[in-house]
Amino acid sequence: MKNFIFSICIALVLSSCYQVERNCKDFQVGTFEFTYEINGETKTGKSVRTDTLSVDYYENKIDTFTIRWVNDCEFIGRKLHPKDYSDSKPIQMKILSTTEDSYLLEYSLLEDPSTKKRGTVKKIK
Template identity: 55%
Template sequence: MKVFSVILVLLLLTSCYSVERNCTDFKTGTFEFTYTIDGIEQTSRFKRTENFNIDYQEGKADSSTIRWINDCEFVLKKLNPESNSEKDAIHMKILSTTEDSYTFEYKLAVKRPNKPLNVEKGVAVRVN
């Protein structure tokens, strides 16, 4: 009986927890995102408008169009892809927000046959 009571209390406490998602606060602005490639940590800065996302990386600008699915999800498609892999659209989803940052996950918008769908997570911080 005690075990049942403890489980019931834990379920009630965890069911009341709600993740904050004020996604509309992050639809536009300038952000930074830190990521690791081959063990090297790098930081990318990007500017988002309602319709475009402009990445500034290693002195280059790279633009993508944005198609909003809802307030917390959008699809990025590069305007000038330089390779076949860059032609693939990326599905972005904001998972949680704070006052000046948001946690997100991203993956290919369309699953490739016979390949696992790789989902990555990150945190973007508003800089302006």
């Protein structure tokens, strides 16, 4: 029993020392490629982001968002020209982890955790 408790304590100590890599500043500006799913079909889109704007290209559509960085790893996006009220709701985006050329993103409508989703975004420029 003592060995079991000791093993659990060692595992907790070692796992608490592990930090996920987050070099978010490397992904604040650039050209990105992302995949998304609609009706069970996986599609690819592209996003070009500056400090304050993001232009997204997907399904032969173009959407422009104003963006405001909350911290190095999180920003709020708002459509520049929404078509209706639901289209005007801001989107919260958080970079959870990074690799050399991609990041894991968690996003949802601001203040609506029931819409939370995750995806991987790859930096292409």
